[in-house]
Amino acid sequence: MTTDTTTTDTAPAAPGSGTPLLDARGVTMRFGGLTAVRGVDLTVNSGEIVGLIGPNGAGKTTFFNCLTGLYVPTEGEVRFRDKVLPPKSFKVTAAGIARTFQNIRLFANMTVLENVLVGRHTRTKEGFWSAVLRGPGFHRAEATSRERAMELLEFVGLGHKADHLSRNLPYGEQRKLEIARALASEPGLLLLDEPTAGMNPQETRATEELVFAIRDRGIAVLVIEHDMRFIFNLCDRVAVLVQGQKLIEGDSATVQGDERVVAAYLGEPLENDPGAAEAAEVEAAEAHAAEAEAADAEAQAAGAQATDAEAAEAQATDAEAAGAQAENPTDTAAGKENDR
Numbered sequence: 310m311t312t313d314t315t316t317t318d319t320a321p322a323a324p325g326s327g328t329p330l331l332d333a334r335g336v337t338m339r340f341g342g343l344t345a346v347r348g349v350d351l352t353v354n355s356g357e358i359v360g361l362i363g364p365n366g367a368g369k370t371t372f373f374n375c376l377t378g379l380y381v382p383t384e385g386e387v388r389f390r391d392k393v394l395p396p397k398s399f400k401v402t403a404a405g406i407a408r409t410f411q412n413i414r415l416f417a418n419m420t421v422l423e424n425v426l427v428g429r430h431t432r433t434k435e436g437f438w439s440a441v442l443r444g445p446g447f448h449r450a451e452a453t454s455r456e457r458a459m460e461l462l463e464f465v466g467l468g469h470k471a472d473h474l475s476r477n478l479p480y481g482e483q484r485k486l487e488i489a490r491a492l493a494s495e496p497g498l499l500l501l502d503e504p505t506a507g508m509n510p511q512e513t514r515a516t517e518e519l520v521f522a523i524r525d526r527g528i529a530v531l532v533i534e535h536d537m538r539f540i541f542n543l544c545d546r547v548a549v550l551v552q553g554q555k556l557i558e559g560d561s562a563t564v565q566g567d568e569r570v571v572a573a574y575l576g577e578p579l580e581n582d583p584g585a586a587e588a589a590e591v592e593a594a595e596a597h598a599a600e601a602e603a604a605d606a607e608a609q610a611a612g613a614q615a616t617d618a619e620a621a622e623a624q625a626t627d628a629e630a631a632g633a634q635a636e637n638p639t640d641t642a643a644g645k646e647n648d649r
């Protein structure tokens with residue numbers, strides 16, 4: 310088994326893909342003593358669909374949060390269209406990165422259309438006074454936004470539900486609405502965090518088609534997903550995070566065939582990986598405790614056996630005595646007489 314867990318082996322750009330759009334270098338995120346993401350490099354080129362996979366707790370969402378201004382990385386740098394990203398999520402959205410969340414975050418009591426309109430606020434120039442005075446500029450901007458929002462709802466297949474309250478949509482449609490809302494900010498890069506979570510196979514297939522259609526609109530996509538079939542069907546390139554570090558990056562065939570990826574998913578310890586020493590210590594301590602417990606149990610069993618044997622011996626003696634008494638019934642009576 311190979312043991313290289315460095316982050317320098319960035320795969321070559323997929324054929325036909327364009328210039329670098331997102332460029333993350335040495336991104337590290339620490340929470341107190343825990344390093345959730347460690348020195349991760351990742352590039353997404355225009356026209357690409359890139360997958361980010363890894364076991365639970367590998368640091369995928371934390372890395373996403375570092376790309377979208379929700380977290381400021383402890384170390385490293387994220388550039389988008391060759392500019393360092395500002396450390397505020399609304400500024401990142403304005404710069405051209407939109408995202409969806411693992412746990413759907415819609416405005417439950419707003420209509421489907423209103424939810425998409427909220428997503429457009431970074432693209433409307435009308436300010437506070439324009440909204441208050443509701444002059445012709447405001448009405449024109451509002452009409453344009455509505456038109457664009459309706460077009461996006463048609464695109465994701467929710468045009469007929471524009472007036473429904475978002476909370477009344479089935480789960481799969483809520484995920485589509487989140488995508489429409491993210492697209493409303495006119496991004497160059499869309500980050501999807503587990504877009505098929507909770508979906509049935511048909512909905513997952515439809516989401517796959519939707520992501521291809523988004524790419525066909527010139528929007529690059531970076532997607533976190535646990536559904537491997539979805540990822541390997543969809544992505545030009547896949548990066549694998551394990552314990553906060555990038556283990557490997559490559560096309561679907563390369564990643565699928567890498568034994569370290571299989572090991573990571575099956576939970577086998579990786580040689581020289583960051584947690585290996587601690588895991589080995591825990592394993593040794595557990596083995597030691599199990600041995601001590603087994604020895605205890607053995608000693609107890611031996612003790613119990615000895616007691617049983619003693620009890621059996623005592624019983625045998627009692628029985629012998631009883632037998633003797635039966636043979637000489639007068640002994641006791643005589644004894645009793647003597648006692649008196």
Ligand SMILES: Nc1ncnc2c1ncn2[C@@H]1O[C@H](COP(=O)(O)OP(=O)(O)OP(=O)(O)O)[C@@H](O)[C@H]1O
Nearest residue numbers: 340343345363364365366367368369370371372411
């Ligand atoms: N705000 C936080 N404060 C402290 N620890 C955090 C925080 N966010 C994440 N972590 C920790 O960082 C590690 C990585 O978590 P993260 O959610 O990024 O993993 P993930 O790969 O997205 O997992 P999953 O696939 O289960 O969503 C975990 O150990 C998690 O507990």
